[in-house]
Amino acid sequence: MDALLDAFAAHLRQERRCSAHTARGYIADLRQVAAFAAERKRPKPHQWSADLLRAFLGQCRRSDGSRQAATTLARKQSALRSFFAWLRRDQPALPDPTAALRAPKLPRALPRALDADAVMQLMRPPPGAAPTARRDHTALLLLYGLGLRLSEAASLRDDDLDLERGVARVLGKGGKERDLPLPGGIVPALRDYRATRPPNAGPQFLVGRAGRGLSARTIARIVDRAALRALGRHVTPHQLRHSFATHLLAGGANLRQIQTLLGHTSLSTTQRYTAVNVERLFAVYDQAHPRS
Secondary structure, eight states: OOOHHHHHHOOOOOOOOHHHHHHHHHHHHHHHHHHHHHHTTOSSSGGGHHHHHHHHTTTTBOOTTTOHHHHHHHHHHHHHHHHHHHHHHHHHOOGGGGGGOOOOOOOOOOOOOOOHHHHHHSSSOSOOHHHHHHHHHHHHHHHSSSOHHHHHHHBBGGGGGGTTTTTTEOOOOOGOOOEEEEEGGHHHHHHHHHHHHHHTTTSSSSOTTSSOOHHHHHHHHHHHHHHHHHHHOOOOHHHHHHHHHHHHHTTTHHHHHHHHHHHOOHHHHHHHHHHHHHHHHHHHHHHHHHTO
8 A cells, every 4th residue: 555655646746746735635645544444454445435435534533523624524535536536547447436425515715815004014124134034024025926825935946036027937836837027116125135145045035044945834934923013913824815816806907817926727716806805895885885
């Protein structure tokens, strides 16, 4: 089973071009299924039935004993479906027990965007010229100014930024690259930060004192600390991405343009932002209309 999962992991990375995070999650899920099946004397995938997989999904619990979220169960089902689709390429006669599984209903939560005033307060240049303060400010500018995913900001390389042309080359999900325009207002700050990067800095644009690239977790902490100082509340990097898209839509950009900038494969993902604007519209109506 270990050799089979190693081969499947290579398929995810090399053929499907899945991110390392997705590949790790799928393999971890499949190892859990394999352990569950082995306890029931069905160690080989061709012995797995729909009832066995339903029993596995039904017993998935968090460490506190509560039921796992629908999104987590959906990911486990996705891992199983991808695994059996891969197996059946070489073994077409192999039964597919995932065909009888019913996908859990996923909640469609609206993106939590910040209003423009809150974003402007958060994006104020830091007092002083400490290199770490400039770097942290640069991270905020990249996440909101370009609408980057957290992983995209962490993997952005110094040579991906052409400040003269005002273009950033971003490596997104599935290894897909896209060129993004750099807002003119953030280019001077990016140039100032580049001048203060340590001489031994590695290829990543956002680096620490030792020159090593910042991890996604470190960048998330930078955002949260800055938000607590400026706004008195917690903010995630993904909220800055949501805010970028919501503000573009409010400013007149069409969905196709926003889809391209965000690197969404499906337009339906981008369409969530129309619901955000409608929600804001009703909130303004309730506050301002004399008959509300």
